[in-house]
């Protein structure tokens with residue numbers, strides 16, 4: 411009899427415990443589900459609209475072949491547009507700033523990455539550097555060679571540099587990061603060909619400016635403001651001016667700097683150069699600067 415009562419109590423206790431256990435599971439399972447579902451929804455929304463830092467930049471609209479093809483089609487117009495002095499941004503803003511930065515280049519090996527028709531390579535060469543220029547556009551390489559027999563000009567891309575490890579003291583990217591389809595691959599190649607202690611100098615379109623084609627004008631036609639939008643995204647944009655039709659790649663500044671800061675480079679300079687005060691465009695550049703110049707030292711890491 412006692413045994414029977416005890417057995418009934420044990421069975422009831424087990425049944426009660428099973429109910430409690432199920433309740434605990436239901437409560438905790440619900441909590442876990444409640445956390446998981448919104449996280450998953452938010453995450454898919456986030457990655458659809460904003461790409462994370464490790465995302466490689468070639469998407470459907472970031473095709474490198476079509477970008478190079480556009481440069482090839484635009485090569486003659488570009489050469490004519492640059493003339494001997496370069497366009498306004500170069501002769502009024504960037505060349506003078508760069509002259510103050512690249513002061514010690516005598517006898518140094520310099521890679522002009524995306525050298526175009528070679529105008530700045532020739533300036534470097536005249537100032538004593540041992541220059542190699544690389545560009546994917548055959549007309550540019552031909553033009554550069556025809557005007558400078560002292561330097562080496564090679565057809566190729568930043569993503570696949572045909573040079574030995576540690577070949578260069580300085581790598582210069584003069585307004586080319588925005589033209590390079592796969593900047594992650596290019597950053598690895600730059601790190602490889604730059605000697606430890608070497609310098610990477612980047613002349614760039616401001617990452618704010620590269621989200622937009624230009625000024626928004628008011629009803630009277632005055633330049634009212636520049637619109638910045640989709641800043642954290644990576645996207646390609648078609649641009650056209652004076653017979654030149656090319657494709658640029660916008661990326662956020664944190665992404666571009668991170669490619670180098672996270673891989674053995676130290677940022678040593680960051681400036682937003684402006685034209686001379688007397689320049690007619692000074693006020694516009696003061697309101698929204700179009701350019702940045704920054705340098706990194708490649709450490710021994």
Ligand SMILES: C[S@@+](CC[C@H](N)C(=O)[O-])C[C@H]1O[C@@H](n2cnc3c(N)ncnc32)[C@H](O)[C@@H]1O
Nearest residue numbers: 481524525526547567568584585586589590591
């Ligand atoms: C805006 S132009 C600058 C040319 C020159 N550095 C200058 O400042 O006059 C951009 C150059 O990048 C080159 N380019 C485009 N894609 C490239 C790539 N993947 N690797 C290296 N250069 C590239 C273009 O052919 C073009 O000559």
